[in-house]
Each structure stands twice: as C-alpha cells, then as structure tokens.
Amino acid sequence: MDTPEKIFEAQGTKRWAVANTTAKERIAKLQKLRKTIVDRQQEFYDAVWADFHKPRTEAWLTEVFPALEEIDYSIKHLPNWMKDKPASWSWMFPLNQSVSHFEPKGRVLIMAPWNYPFLLFIAPVAAAIAAGNVVIAKPSHKTPRVSAFLESLIAGVFEQDEVAVVQGAGAEVGDRLLALPFDHMFFTGSPQVGAHVAECAAKVHAGITLELGGKSPTIVLDSVKVADAARKIAWGKCLNAGQTCIAPDYVLCPRRLVQPLAEAIADNIKQMYGDTEEARHSCENFVRIVESRAVDRHKALIEDAIAKGAKAVIGGAVYCEIAGRYTPATVLTGVTPDMDIMQGEIFGPILPIVAYDSLDEAIQFVQSRPKPLALYIFGKSERDINHVLRKTTSGSTCLNHCILQIENLSVPFGGVGMSGTGNYHGIYGFKTFSHERNVMHQGAFDPLSFLYPPYHKAGDKDWRAKIQRLAKKILG
Numbered sequence: 001m002d003t004p005e006k007i008f009e010a011q012g013t014k015r016w017a018v019a020n021t022t023a024k025e026r027i028a029k030l031q032k033l034r035k036t037i038v039d040r041q042q043e044f045y046d047a048v049w050a051d052f053h054k055p056r057t058e059a060w061l062t063e064v065f066p067a068l069e070e071i072d073y074s075i076k077h078l079p080n081w082m083k084d085k086p087a088s089w090s091w092m093f094p095l096n097q098s099v100s101h102f103e104p105k106g107r108v109l110i111m112a113p114w115n116y117p118f119l120l121f122i123a124p125v126a127a128a129i130a131a132g133n134v135v136i137a138k139p140s141h142k143t144p145r146v147s148a149f150l151e152s153l154i155a156g157v158f159e160q161d162e163v164a165v166v167q168g169a170g171a172e173v174g175d176r177l178l179a180l181p182f183d184h185m186f187f188t189g190s191p192q193v194g195a196h197v198a199e200c201a202a203k204v205h206a207g208i209t210l211e212l213g214g215k216s217p218t219i220v221l222d223s224v225k226v227a228d229a230a231r232k233i234a235w236g237k238c239l240n241a242g243q244t245c246i247a248p249d250y251v252l253c254p255r256r257l258v259q260p261l262a263e264a265i266a267d268n269i270k271q272m273y274g275d276t277e278e279a280r281h282s283c284e285n286f287v288r289i290v291e292s293r294a295v296d297r298h299k300a301l302i303e304d305a306i307a308k309g310a311k312a313v314i315g316g317a318v319y320c321e322i323a324g325r326y327t328p329a330t331v332l333t334g335v336t337p338d339m340d341i342m343q344g345e346i347f348g349p350i351l352p353i354v355a356y357d358s359l360d361e362a363i364q365f366v367q368s369r370p371k372p373l374a375l376y377i378f379g380k381s382e383r384d385i386n387h388v389l390r391k392t393t394s395g396s397t398c399l400n401h402c403i404l405q406i407e408n409l410s411v412p413f414g415g416v417g418m419s420g421t422g423n424y425h426g427i428y429g430f431k432t433f434s435h436e437r438n439v440m441h442q443g444a445f446d447p448l449s450f451l452y453p454p455y456h457k458a459g460d461k462d463w464r465a466k467i468q469r470l471a472k473k474i475l476g
Contacts, residue, residue, distance in 0.1 A: 002160065004136065004173065008180045010161040011107055011134040018162055019104040019132050023079040029129055030078075033157050034071045037064065037122070040153060044118055047145035051117070052325065053288040054240065059118075062240065066407065067122040073409045073426055074130040081130075081430050084439070095443025102434040104132035105207055106183035111174065111197070113188045114140035114290050115243040115347075120188050120211075121150055125163065127429030128186075135163045138177060141170070142290050175200075182206050184433060188245075189213075190345075191370075191418050198421070209422035209432050212415050213345050215249040216372045218402070219362050219388055220261060221379025222254050228400070229378040230264030233351070236376075236402025238269060238329050241287040242349035246374040246395075248402055249346055250335070252362040255355040262333050262353055266314035269329045277319050281326060288325045289348060295320055298327040298348045304340040305332055305352065315350070337365075359384060363391045371395075371417035376402055395419050 002010070041064055048054045048063070084099040108128045112121035121139050128135045137154070139147035151165040158164075166173055170193070178185070178200035184207040187197040194210040201208040220229060236248050253261055274280040289295050302317040315330025327348045335342065335352035342352060356362040366375070375394035377385055385399060395415035398405040406413055406425075414423025424432045 004166050004176050004180065007136055007160060007164045007166065008107065008182075011136065011164070014159075014161040015104075015106050015134050018134050019106070021132055023082050026130055026132060027075050027078055029158070030071050030075050030126060033122075033126065033129070034068060034075075036153060036157050037068065037071075040149075043149050044146065047149045048117065048143070050145045051114075051143040052290050053284070053286075055285050055287070058240070058285070058287070063116055063119040067119050067126070069407075070123045070409065070425070070429075071126050074126060074430070077427065078130055078430070081427055092447060093440075093443070094447075095445050097441045097443070099439050099441075101437040101439045102131070102431070103437050105433055105435050106133060108133040108135045108433060109177055109180070109182040109185045109206075110135060110137040111170075111177075111185075111187045111189070112137065112139050113245075114142035115240060115245070117143040117146040118150070124186050124188075124209075124424060124429065124433075125154075127424055128433040129163065131430050131433035133184075133433050134161070136166055136177065136182075137163070138166050138168070138170075138174060141168060180204075184208070186424075186432070187211070194420075209424065210415070210420050211245070211422075211424075212373065212418065212420045213245040213347070214370055214372045214415075214419045215342075215345050216246055216374040216376070216394070217366050218248040218251045218376040218378065219359075219366070220251060220253040220257065221359070221377065221381055221384045221388075222257075223380040223384065224257065224261075224378045225380070226257060226260050226264055230261055231268045232401050233376075233378070234265045234268035234272065237265075237351050238272065238286070238349050239403065241289060241327065243287070243290065243347055244403070246403060246406060247347075248351070248374075248376050249372075250342065250352045250354060252354050252356050252365060255357055258333055258353055258355045262313040262331050265331050265351065269314055269331070273329065277315070277328060280328060281319070281321070286329070289327050290325070292322045292325055294348065295322045295325055295327050298346070298350060301341040301346065302330060302332070302350060305335060308336065308339050310334045310336075310339065310341075310352070359387065363388060366392050371415070371419055373415045373419035374398065374405070393417075395423075 045056045045059050048059050084101050087098040110124045117140055125135055125137050139150050147167050154163055154165045181204040185201045186209045187194055188211040191212045194212045198208055233248055273283045273286045299317045299320040310332045311334050313331040315328035319328040329349040332352045335354050371393050373395040375397045377388055377399050396405045409426035412423035412428040413425045414420050422432055
C-alpha cells in the first residue's frame with residue numbers, strides 16, 4: 001500500500017478521467033461493487049461478530065441491506081440525476097438558456113466510524129462514486145477486522161488511483177489525510193472530532209459534510225399508548241447496544257407515566273434479550289460495546305446517577321463487565337439534569353427518563369440544549385405533536401417510532417448545529433459530492449449590447465423611455 005500522499009497524487013492524475021465518465025460507466029462500477037458485497041457478505045458478518053459481537057441478522061438489517069438499497073437507488077436514478085436541469089428564463093435575457101450542471105467535486109476524503117462500520121463506509125463511498133469522484137476512504141481502527149475486510153473488498157473492485165482504503169488511528173493517519181487539499185471531506189463521528197475536521201477543511205477551503213451525534217431526545221406525550229411506545233423505545237435504545245448516532249438518548253415523560261413507561265420498557269427488554277441479567281449477558285442477540293474504556297465510562301455514569309437519587313428499574317452498574325465489554329440494558333428513573341448522564345451523549349444501552357409537569361417544560365428542556373441529530377415524539381395528539389415540531393429543531397424527527405426515518409432515501413439525512421453539517425442519502429448524497437455549476441448559453445440576441453459604454457446621459461429621456469417600454473413588453 002502506498003502512502004496517503006502518493007495515493008492522493010495518483011488520484012489527482014486520474015481525477016479528470018473519472019469525472020468525465022458517463023452514467024452507464026458509473027452504474028457499471030456500482031453494480032460491480034454491489035455484486036462483490038453480496039458475494040462476500042459472510043466475511044463481513046464474521047468480521048463484525050469478531051469485533052463486537054453484532055449478530056448476523058442485525059448486521060444484515062442495519063448494515064448490508066441499507067447499503068445495497070443505497071446502491072440500488074443510485075443505479076436506478078443516476079441517469080436522471082446527471083442530466084442538466086433547466087432554469088427559469090430571465091426577462092432581461094429572454095433568449096439565453098441557463099442550466100444547473102452537476103459536476104464531481106474531484107478528490108474526496110471519507111472518514112467512517114466504528115458503530116456501523118460497513119454501512120457508514122459504503123453509503124458515502126457509493127454516493128461519491130455515483131457523483132464521479134475519486135475517493136480515499138478511512139475506516140475506523142476500533143473495528144480492525146471489518147476495516148481489513150473493507151480494504152480487501154474495495155481493492156477487489158477498484159484501482160487504488162480511483163478508490164483507495166487507508167487504515168490507521170485517526171490521530172496518526174487521519175491527521176495526515178486531513179492535511180491534504182481534498183475538494184470535499186466527509187466525516188461521521190463525534191462533535192469534538194468533527195470540529196477538528198472542520199478546522200482542517202477550512203485551511204484548504206474544502207467542502208465538508210459532518211455527520212455527528214448528540215443527545216437525541218424522546219418526548220412522550222400525555223396521549224401516548226404506553227405499551228406501544230415502550231416496545232419501540234426499548235428496540236431503538238438497545239439496537240447495536242445503544243451505539244447508534246440516532247438512538248433515543250433520553251426520555252422526557254409526563255410525571256404520572258414515568259414508572260409505568262419504565263417498567264414497560266424493562267419488560268420489553270426482557271422479552272427481547274432474556275428474563276434475567278444472566279440470560280441477557282449470555283444472549284447472542286445483544287451487541288457488545290466496542291471497547292472496554294467505554295464500558296468503564298457507562299459504569300461511572302450509572303453510579304453517578306444512582307448516587308444522586310436515580311433508580312435502576314432494570315440493569316445497573318453492578319452488571320457492567322469491563323473486560324468482556326458488556327454494558328447491561330439499563331433504565332433509570334428519578335433522573336435530574338445535574339447528573340453526569342445528562343451532560344453528554346451516552347452511546348450505550350442506558351436510558352434515563354426525566355419527568356416533566358407540562359409539555360412546555362419538556363420543550364424548553366430540549367431548546368436549552370444543542371440541536372440534536374434526531375427527535376422522537378410518542379403520542380396521539382396532533383395538536384401536541386405540531387406544538388413540539390414548531391418549537392424545536394433537529395436533524396430528523398420520527399413520530400411514534402425510532403430510527404426508521406433514516407430508511408427513506410427520497411429525503412435527506414443529516415444534522416443541524418452541533419449534530420452535523422450537510423446531508424446525504426439518495427440524490428442528496430449525489431449532490432453532496434457534486435458541484436452544481438451554473439452554465440448559461442448566450443442566445444442570438446444580446447439586450448446587454450444597448451447598455452455598453454459610452455452610457456447615455458442621465459437626462460436622455462428618449463433612451464430611458466425605450467428601455468422602460470421594452471421591459472414592460474417583456475414582462476407583460
């Protein structure tokens with residue numbers, strides 16, 4: 001493998017050839033990538049199980065299937081996306097024709113995270129390929145087996161001067177890559193690292209997409225169906241052991257419903273993963289935490305909450321196993337804003353429930369914190385739902401379910417404020433990696449020729465009258 005600098009230089013040479021590929025040629029590349037993924041998917045399942053015990057069914061549902069769906073969507077729509085889009089005519093230049101022309105940004109850097117190491121690598125890579133770019137992609141060093149698989153997968157489909165995978169720790173290889181003058185940088189990860197990426201991108205005036213995270217709230221309304229909400233919240237929180245950027249981070253719940261909701265969520269966790277702590281610990285459907293120090297952090301968060309008055313309805317710090325990278329599914333009641341668990345993104349299977357006495361109190365709680373990547377609302381009252389939507393902002397919102405908003409490729413996915421910059425999925429991914437170029441074709445008649453110097457005197461009423469009559473005629 002060449003150095004990042006040599007790969008970058010080689011891709012600079014190849015960049016214009018790739019940029020001028022047709023829709024048919026790009027589709028052929030995407031089809032080859034898709035076939036290779038399908039043929040080698042078992043290697044991924046083995047790798048992701050070895051890295052942090054993600055079961056095959058969950059790995060297929062949350063990584064392979066949506067990645068293939070993204071590729072298929074691009075294959076279907078790419079010819080139309082690449083067409084020039086005519087603009088409305090200008091009254092001043094009625095015979096001119098303007099179009100929006102989509103051209104590749106050029107050399108693209110994609111830095112993928114570890115929590116969905118396949119999907120969040122393949123989806124932006126496929127979008128960049130569809131847009132006609134050359135790509136250097138860096139998978140996470142925290143999932144070494146998946147990263148090795150991705151390097152092998154890409155090498156089997158693309159030459160290094162078109163799409164290359166570079167491995168290594170972010171503080172080392174990542175910073176070397178960020179020092180290169182890419183045309184666009186795409187990063188998925190924490191807001192803290194995202195700020196560093198943005199700073200590096202600014203130095204070379206690169207375009208940037210930041211897919212970050214934050215504390216995504218779930219607001220439970222008085223009109224909620226507790227049983228229905230509890231099952232969906234339990235699933236959304238425990239999916240990938242809570243290591244999901246759009247997982248429900250905490251719940252804001254009417255005070256009278258806190259205990260019934262907490263117990264119902266706990267019951268659903270038992271139904272999905274086992275009746276006892278021992279059964280849940282040995283359950284093959286419950287994903288492990290990516291590294292031991294994250295479990296240590298989870299344990300400290302739970303202990304701090306309990307020490308300050310919270311209660312564990314299920315789970316608890318005593319069941320954390322640092323060496324085994326296991327954090328138990330935990331539901332906490334009696335949670336208050338001063339607790340450590342409410343200060344930063346949890347990124348684990350721990351669900352704090354905060355009581356509120358009025359809906360406006362819950363809304364103010366959300367408003368007072370950084371803009372979240374996702375917001376979930378559970379309830380039947382359209383009035384209350386609309387009130388929450390009007391008074392809050394988030395990267396995405398899902399009503400009466402969790403996570404599912406990410407699946408529809410005809411709408412954008414991305415954050416706002418501290419939860420991200422830019423978006424992708426479907427045509428939005430194609431646009432993210434494209435420059436929308438304004439191209440105007442001059443018509444046979446040039447009205448501007450009447451306005452070239454030397455200019456008429458300000459007092460030339462005949463000239464001004466002619467211009468006014470011409471404008472009135474054109475405008476009707």
